[in-house]
Amino acid sequence: MNWGIELWDQFENVDKHCQQGIEFVEKYSKFVKERTAIEQDYASKLRKLVKGYQPKKRHEDRTVYSSYKAFHCQLSELNDIAGQHEIVAENMVARIVTVCNQHCSDMKQDKKKFFQDGRRLQTELDTLERQVEQSKKKFEKEWKESERLQTNYERLDGDSNATKADVEKAKNISLSKKDMVTSCKTDYGAALVKFNETQKRHYGEDMPNVFESYRSSDNVRVQKLQEWMLEYAKFDSNVKPIVQKCLDGMKQAAEAINSELDAGFVVERLKSGFPIPGDKEFEDYTAPKQNSGDDNGTPESQRNSLNANRNKKGGLSWLFGAKKNGTLQRGSFTSKRKTWLKSSQVVESPDFSHLPPEQRKKRLQAKINEIRKEIKKEEEGRNGIIRMQEVYKSNPQLGTAAKVQPEIDAANQVIAKLQAELQQHETWYADATGKSPASIPAPSRPVPPKSGSKPVAAVTTSASTDLGAGIPPAPPLPGANSSSMIPPPPPVASSKSSPPDVAAVNDDESQEDPSFGDDFDEDPVDPVGTCDALYDYDASSEGEMSMRSGDTFQVLEADSGDGWTRVMSEHGDGYVPTTYININFFY
Numbered sequence: 240m241n242w243g244i245e246l247w248d249q250f251e252n253v254d255k256h257c258q259q260g261i262e263f264v265e266k267y268s269k270f271v272k273e274r275t276a277i278e279q280d281y282a283s284k285l286r287k288l289v290k291g292y293q294p295k296k297r298h299e300d301r302t303v304y305s306s307y308k309a310f311h312c313q314l315s316e317l318n319d320i321a322g323q324h325e326i327v328a329e330n331m332v333a334r335i336v337t338v339c340n341q342h343c344s345d346m347k348q349d350k351k352k353f354f355q356d357g358r359r360l361q362t363e364l365d366t367l368e369r370q371v372e373q374s375k376k377k378f379e380k381e382w383k384e385s386e387r388l389q390t391n392y393e394r395l396d397g398d399s400n401a402t403k404a405d406v407e408k409a410k411n412i413s414l415s416k417k418d419m420v421t422s423c424k425t426d427y428g429a430a431l432v433k434f435n436e437t438q439k440r441h442y443g444e445d446m447p448n449v450f451e452s453y454r455s456s457d458n459v460r461v462q463k464l465q466e467w468m469l470e471y472a473k474f475d476s477n478v479k480p481i482v483q484k485c486l487d488g489m490k491q492a493a494e495a496i497n498s499e500l501d502a503g504f505v506v507e508r509l510k511s512g513f514p515i516p517g518d519k520e521f522e523d524y525t526a527p528k529q530n531s532g533d534d535n536g537t538p539e540s541q542r543n544s545l546n547a548n549r550n551k552k553g554g555l556s557w558l559f560g561a562k563k564n565g566t567l568q569r570g571s572f573t574s575k576r577k578t579w580l581k582s583s584q585v586v587e588s589p590d591f592s593h594l595p596p597e598q599r600k601k602r603l604q605a606k607i608n609e610i611r612k613e614i615k616k617e618e619e620g621r622n623g624i625i626r627m628q629e630v631y632k633s634n635p636q637l638g639t640a641a642k643v644q645p646e647i648d649a650a651n652q653v654i655a656k657l658q659a660e661l662q663q664h665e666t667w668y669a670d671a672t673g674k675s676p677a678s679i680p681a682p683s684r685p686v687p688p689k690s691g692s693k694p695v696a697a698v699t700t701s702a703s704t705d706l707g708a709g710i711p712p713a714p715p716l717p718g719a720n721s722s723s724m725i726p727p728p729p730p731v732a733s734s735k736s737s738p739p740d741v742a743a744v745n746d747d748e749s750q751e752d753p754s755f756g757d758d759f760d761e762d763p764v765d766p767v768g769t770c771d772a773l774y775d776y777d778a779s780s781e782g783e784m785s786m787r788s789g790d791t792f793q794v795l796e797a798d799s800g801d802g803w804t805r806v807m808s809e810h811g812d813g814y815v816p817t818t819y820i821n822i823n824f825f826y
Contacts, residue, residue, distance in 0.1 A: 257453055264342065618800070770821060784815055
């Protein structure tokens with residue numbers, strides 16, 4: 240449908256319609272913007288709600304219960320749902336509100352241009368029409384004046400009393416006017432022709448083009464609105480599967496609640512380990528009394544561990560203090576309350592002996608696991624430094640190996656201190672449980688001995704005997720009996736023992752690191768270098784390899800910190816003391 244033909248006389252109304260369309264787009268943009276504000280506010284409130292109900296640090300021990308885990312899962316999923324609402328708001332702002340406002344600005348500029356073009360064309364046509372009317376009026380006026388002069392000439396010409404001069408004058412005036420009428424008629428006709436041509440072109444070409452521009456702009460506006468409305472619905476539909484997945488997660492977490500499991504956790508968390516009190520003995524006061532050191536009667540029972548540190552005086556008698564002459568002593572309330580609070584506080588002991596047996600065992604096991612993690616972390620850092628030192632020894636141009644020795648010594652001291660602390664806690668654990676706790680492997684990387692210096696077989700500390708047990712000393716002089724100075728070889732893959740079974744709150748934390756022993760796998764490996772034997776060595780246990788001074792081997796595994804290097808010859812492979820060989824790495 241052509242607006243230029245159907246609406247040829249509705250220019251003002253068409254312009255008004257397009258203006259209303261632009262206002263509608265602005266209204267829709269405002270609607271989407273307010274919707275995004277609601278989504279963002281809703282998401283913000285959801286996140287605030289989730290944050291307000293996050294578990295407190297003092298309640299971390301309760302998170303083992305399945306109901307608590309389900310609630311925390313619900314909070315996590317709700318936080319994800321809030322994130323989806325934020326995504327909806329961000330997409331609506333970026334892909335609807337911003338684009339919509341930009342399109343409104345463009346439409347306003349286009350509409351202004353269309354209106355100016357249409358108004359200019361109408362002004363030009365109106366100007367030509369006024370010129371035609373003026374030419375017509377002038378032609379009409381001159382024609383009427385010419386008729387009057389012609390009538391006057393004919394009257395004088397028929398009047399016998401009129402002079403010939405008057406008649407001739409009237410004739411000349413009449414003829415002159417007729418010439419003026421002819422000229423006005425010609426001008427009027429030319430103006431009329433020009434107007435008709437311009438009007439035909441105005442309503443046939445110029446204005447239809449303007450109307451078509453209006454129509455195209457309006458069509459684009461409607462199509463854009465359609466796209467935006469589809470996008471609006473699409474944003475919600477895109478997040479619905481994710482929201483549904485979050486809701487399914489909440490449902491699964493709720494279905495995972497197990498009252499029996501929670502009951503078991505309650506027992507494990509609150510169990511004191513005290514035995515159930517037996518029957519009280521009958522005390523016969525009529526029988527002769529026997530002298531005993533305790534005249535206070537029946538010993539107090541451990542029926543309730545919460546009463547162990549409270550005053551024996553019951554009720555609220557401590558609250559009011561002692562009375563003197565029927566009057567409450569001033570300041571007795573404050574002093575009594577402070578005394579009660581002081582007596583109810585328990586001093587925490589390093590060996591956790593202030594706790595009930597079961598709780599003490601759990602705390603000791605947790606502490607042992609924590610120390611083991613620290614030892615492992617320190618060993619990994621030390622191993623990296625030692626590998627760097629080995630690289631420096633093989634390639635002196637990269638750095639000086641002696642510069643990193645102080646760092647290795649400091650790491651060894653830290654590890655020795657942690658080992659001593661671990662040994663102390665393991666002793667306490669054995670005292671509390673009656674069995675040895677899980678043992679950890681010796682430090683995986685020793686300090687290699689420096690040439691001409693005292694071997695670093697033991698770090699200077701009172702509790703470092705375990706640390707130096709697996710470190711081979713510097714090789715002795717040739718010919719000396721060195722069998723007693725060589726440490727036991729590292730365990731082979733087939734001799735790895737299973738992790739000990741130690742009761743703990745978290746079973747997986749009480750197990751030894753399953754990755755320990757990976758350095759001793761029997762899988763075929765590529766050589767990493769070559770080595771020459773500096774001294775003779777006779778194997779004394781499984782996994783070792785005998786060698787003679789001058790023998791050449793391929794290095795399969797570098798020293799992992801235990802003082803042994805895995806080498807291979809044509810007769811097989813095994814471990815030899817690192818200090819007995821000279822290694823040349825390929826890298």
